[in-house]
Amino acid sequence: MTQPLEKDRLVAVAREEQDKVRWKERILVHLQEHLFIVEKAGQKVVKCECGHEFGSYKTNWKLEALVYDRNPKDIYPGITGHNPEWCTYREFYCPGCLAQLEVEGVSHGMPFLFNVELDLEG
Amino acid sequence: MENTIGAYARETAGLGLKDLILKKDECIKQGYYWRHMPIKEEQKVEYQVFYAKLLQIAVNAKELIRYVAGSVVVKEAGECIAGIYTPEGHAAVLSTGVLLHVWSMTEVVRFMALNDYEKNPGINEGDVFFNNDPHCGGQHAQDQFIISPIFYEGRLVAWVGGMSHEMETGATGPGGYDPSAVNRYYEGLLMSPTKVGTNNTLNNDFKITVEHGTRDATIWLMDTQAKMSANIYMRNAIIELVKQYGIEFYLEAVQEIVEDGRRATLEKIKSRFLPGVYRGRTFVDAMVPNRESRCIQSNMEMTVDKDGYLNFDLEGSSQEGPWPWNGTSCSTRATFFCALAQNLMYDCKFNAGSYLAIRSKIPDRSVYACSLQSATHKYIGSVGAALTGELFSAISRMYYAAGYLEEVVAPAVGSISTFHYGQDESGRRATWAMGGAAAGGSGGRALKDGIHTHYFCFNPEGDCADAEVYDRTTASMYLARSHGPDSGGFGKYRGGCSLDLIAMIHKAGNVVINTGGVNYHVPNIQGLMGGYPTPPLVLNFAFDTNMKDLMARGKPYPLHLGPPEETEMEKYVCGTLDIAAPTAYPNTDLHNYDLIQIRLSSAAGFGDPLERDPKAIVKDLADGATTERAARDVYGAVIKKTGPLPQDLDYDREQTASLRKKLRAERGRKAIPARQYIAQQRERLLKGDIPRVCALMINDLLRFSPKWRDRFKKEWGLPASFEQIPILVDDRKEPSLTKLGQKQPSAMLKGCQS
Numbered sequence: 001m002t003q004p005l006e007k008d009r010l011v012a013v014a015r016e017e018q019d020k021v022r023w024k025e026r027i028l029v030h031l032q033e034h035l036f037i038v039e040k041a042g043q044k045v046v047k048c049e050c051g052h053e054f055g056s057y058k059t060n061w062k063l064e065a066l067v068y069d070r071n072p073k074d075i076y077p078g079i080t081g082h083n084p085e086w087c088t089y090r091e092f093y094c095p096g097c098l099a100q101l102e103v104e105g106v107s108h109g110m111p112f113l114f115n116v117e118l119d120l121e122g
Numbered sequence: 123m124e125n126t127i128g129a130y131a132r133e134t135a136g137l138g139l140k141d142l143i144l145k146k147d148e149c150i151k152q153g154y155y156w157r158h159m160p161i162k163e164e165q166k167v168e169y170q171v172f173y174a175k176l177l178q179i180a181v182n183a184k185e186l187i188r189y190v191a192g193s194v195v196v197k198e199a200g201e202c203i204a205g206i207y208t209p210e211g212h213a214a215v216l217s218t219g220v221l222l223h224v225w226s227m228t229e230v231v232r233f234m235a236l237n238d239y240e241k242n243p244g245i246n247e248g249d250v251f252f253n254n255d256p257h258c259g260g261q262h263a264q265d266q267f268i269i270s271p272i273f274y275e276g277r278l279v280a281w282v283g284g285m286s287h288e289m290e291t292g293a294t295g296p297g298g299y300d301p302s303a304v305n306r307y308y309e310g311l312l313m314s315p316t317k318v319g320t321n322n323t324l325n326n327d328f329k330i331t332v333e334h335g336t337r338d339a340t341i342w343l344m345d346t347q348a349k350m351s352a353n354i355y356m357r358n359a360i361i362e363l364v365k366q367y368g369i370e371f372y373l374e375a376v377q378e379i380v381e382d383g384r385r386a387t388l389e390k391i392k393s394r395f396l397p398g399v400y401r402g403r404t405f406v407d408a409m410v411p412n413r414e415s416r417c418i419q420s421n422m423e424m425t426v427d428k429d430g431y432l433n434f435d436l437e438g439s440s441q442e443g444p445w446p447w448n449g450t451s452c453s454t455r456a457t458f459f460c461a462l463a464q465n466l467m468y469d470c471k472f473n474a475g476s477y478l479a480i481r482s483k484i485p486d487r488s489v490y491a492c493s494l495q496s497a498t499h500k501y502i503g504s505v506g507a508a509l510t511g512e513l514f515s516a517i518s519r520m521y522y523a524a525g526y527l528e529e530v531v532a533p534a535v536g537s538i539s540t541f542h543y544g545q546d547e548s549g550r551r552a553t554w555a556m557g558g559a560a561a562g563g564s565g566g567r568a569l570k571d572g573i574h575t576h577y578f579c580f581n582p583e584g585d586c587a588d589a590e591v592y593d594r595t596t597a598s599m600y601l602a603r604s605h606g607p608d609s610g611g612f613g614k615y616r617g618g619c620s621l622d623l624i625a626m627i628h629k630a631g632n633v634v635i636n637t638g639g640v641n642y643h644v645p646n647i648q649g650l651m652g653g654y655p656t657p658p659l660v661l662n663f664a665f666d667t668n669m670k671d672l673m674a675r676g677k678p679y680p681l682h683l684g685p686p687e688e689t690e691m692e693k694y695v696c697g698t699l700d701i702a703a704p705t706a707y708p709n710t711d712l713h714n715y716d717l718i719q720i721r722l723s724s725a726a727g728f729g730d731p732l733e734r735d736p737k738a739i740v741k742d743l744a745d746g747a748t749t750e751r752a753a754r755d756v757y758g759a760v761i762k763k764t765g766p767l768p769q770d771l772d773y774d775r776e777q778t779a780s781l782r783k784k785l786r787a788e789r790g791r792k793a794i795p796a797r798q799y800i801a802q803q804r805e806r807l808l809k810g811d812i813p814r815v816c817a818l819m820i821n822d823l824l825r826f827s828p829k830w831r832d833r834f835k836k837e838w839g840l841p842a843s844f845e846q847i848p849i850l851v852d853d854r855k856e857p858s859l860t861k862l863g864q865k866q867p868s869a870m871l872k873g874c875q876s
Binding site: 009010012013014029030031032033034062063064065066067068072074075076077078079080081082083085086087089091092093095098099100101102103104105106107108109110111112113114115116117118119120 | 614
């Protein structure tokens with residue numbers, strides 16, 4: 001049987017996270033590690049817990065991040081690492097706090113992936 | 123319309139299988155499986171008791187398969203499943219086991235119905251049907267189904283089925299694997315649904331076909347008998363239930379159980395998750411021996427709509443190719459079910475009804491819906507594994523955004539096996555697989571680490587099987603099994619370590635071996651929210667070794683992989699070594715005292731590694747789950763000794779804080795703004811300044827998928843005139859032909875100096 005529904009889970013999480021951050025914009029969704037969708041001046045924007053803002057939640061936040069192409073063998077050396085001729089570990093950092101927000105283990109030349117594109121208008 | 127308990131029995135009385143299925147298709151088109159639930163609503167306790175009884179029959183049947191089976195992989199590792207199906211062939215209850223095949227058996231029954239099997243060869247009480255054709259159900263030739271109809275007083279009341287994974291199919295390579303395969307005709311006995319028995323007895327012609335067409339018929343036929351035994355057990359138990367509850371109750375209750383699964387899954391999705399689009403993407407290295415290596419993209423978009431449906435679109439996945447890394451649309455649908463059963467539907471009865479919450483668009487002639495002639499036997503460990511990982515990531519992101527952090531888990535899928543043909547200790551012809559597929563780690567979670575060596579995504583309840591059983595029934599002998607340090611993906615919460623194993627051929631003379639594995643050049647399992655992808659598989663061989671001499675003299679021999687710069691195999695063994703051998707290893711001879719070393723691919727990490735609790739790093743070091751290098755360079759932890767024992771460790775608080783500050787600052791110095799990065803990459807693409815293997819994949823995708831092409835051009839800001847990436851014909855640095863690796867001359871090895 002399904003577990004009891006917790007329809008207020010989203011609200012409870014937002015309330016708890018709101019108490020931890022230093023800024024005042026209302027948290028709508030805790031999108032992923034470090035990142036929130038908040039309400040600001042009638043807009044819904046992606047904001048890091050450090051306060052850095054990435055713009056509308058309908059646009060990929062990675063476009064406003066810092067990017068570094070990491071050689072996979074920096075992380076897993078020698079024969080225990082992927083082939084840098086085939087791929088890169090594309091690391092995305094928050095420009096405000098330099099937290100590592102995402103790593104794409106990606107073949108060279110592939111565009112950024114927009115992992116989560118929510119529809120909060122309904 | 124009548125809404126009483128006998129409605130289903132009366133409305134379907136006299137219908138043949140095909141008409142039953144077509145009638146059910148109409149129901150499903152209207153948005154339900156069965157329109158009402160009188161038993162569940164009016165006889166709540168009896169409904170649950172009935173469900174529990176039916177479920178117990180399936181669970182018992184699976185254990186019966188294991189008990190009777192002859193193969194290590196079924197008997198010890200549990201690579202099987204049993205299920206009870208509606209008269210239309212939809213799964214009502216399932217055992218644990220290889221969850222992929224819930225939907226596969228539905229596909230087989232449907233195939234038989236739509237191809238008029240009722241008329242020829244006929245579907246009757248006591249019939250036994252076999253299938254291992256992935257275009258009709260299953261993933262590859264190794265997935266073998268035994269399915270039987272159940273009749274009561276002349277009426278079709280159920281289907282029962284058992285599936286097991288067999289290590290021999292009569293293919294050009296042992297184990298049913300051959301990385302050289304370019305079409306299905308390399309894959310041995312591929313039988314579309316076939317009547318192989320009547321009166322619950324296997325036909326002699328089928329047995330002879332298997333005996334003549336495979337290397338190891340004994341095991342195949344023993345496992346077939348095991349599934350037949352399970353089906354007979356299920357049949358008898360179901361007939362008892364029908365007698366106890368009455369035919370009308372039985373038929374109605376089974377319909378309600380499937381509908382219950384549908385409603386519960388939709389309600390769960392609708393009530394908990396935020397509508398939106400969740401995307402996943404990863405890669406597979408396709409290394410066909412003696413041909414140019416290629417890269418395959420797996421691309422997945424999952425749209426959660428407001429009605430609770432999950433709409434999958436695999437547009438942007440690579441085109442099928444002349445390699446064994448292709449999947450059929452049947453196998454792709456089964457893959458959806460396998461992943462979602464584990465992390466979404468697990469408390470929704472996870473039967474065929476749950477699957478009705480899924481809608482999928484699978485591009486024709488892609489690696490997810492290949493044509494009939496394509497080879498498919500490596501689908502499940504490659505693009506199938508990639509898709510499973512993408513599904514895990516997407517569902518985890520869905521849980522995270524909805525506030526259910528306790529449900530979030532990074533993906534963990536990949537595995538490798540080596541497939542052998544030789545003799546066991548008694549001299550019997552034998553085929554077997556090594557690799558401990560069920561001994562990968564599980565992914566890092568949002569609240570805790572993954573677990574070491576306990577998980578295999580396609581069979582979450584699988585077992586690695588005891589080493590002693592392999593020693594007794596194969597020509598391989600384990601020298602060691604251990605947790606591979608740093609084999610789990612790094613992260614705030616790391617993936618669990620996978621199995622390191624090393625085995626020696628003994629008492630065999632000659633063994634033929636090949637391998638099945640990916641995640642070698644490029645990751646097929648991605649990290650989550652700042653965590654790293656799972657590291658690649660490692661495969662090493664030692665041929666013509668001095669192991670006999672080392673053992674006789676009591677000298678050290680390899681028991682672990684050892685440091686990547688000098689493996690224990692290089693350090694201790696004199697012979698011809700193939701270190702970091704390609705994971706697509708073609709048929710090769712091994713002899714007594716040759717060695718095989720494998721590090722399984724494991725699980726991805728979750729979150730930024732610089733946020734990992736230093737105390738957890740100290741514990742991992744003490745447990746041998748990580749190394750000082752990773753502690754320092756990846757986690758930014760400065761470790762100090764506190765006593766004479768290896769586990770007497772702690773971390774230096776001030777120096778750790780200082781090192782982490784330094785590593786964060788380095789990120790800021792090395793990284794560039796994303797828009798600047800995009801501009802640089804655009805120039806590289808226009809000039810053809812990317813590795814050849816990557817450019818070839820992108821150009822294939824640009825040709826194959828107009829939708830993906832438009833998105834690719836938009837994301838990189840490429841001009842409208844852009845069509846293909848220039849391929850630099852004089853680029854000699856790129857990988858060309860996949861070879862057997864680089865065997866090192868013995869004189870260079872330290873192991874030869876002692």
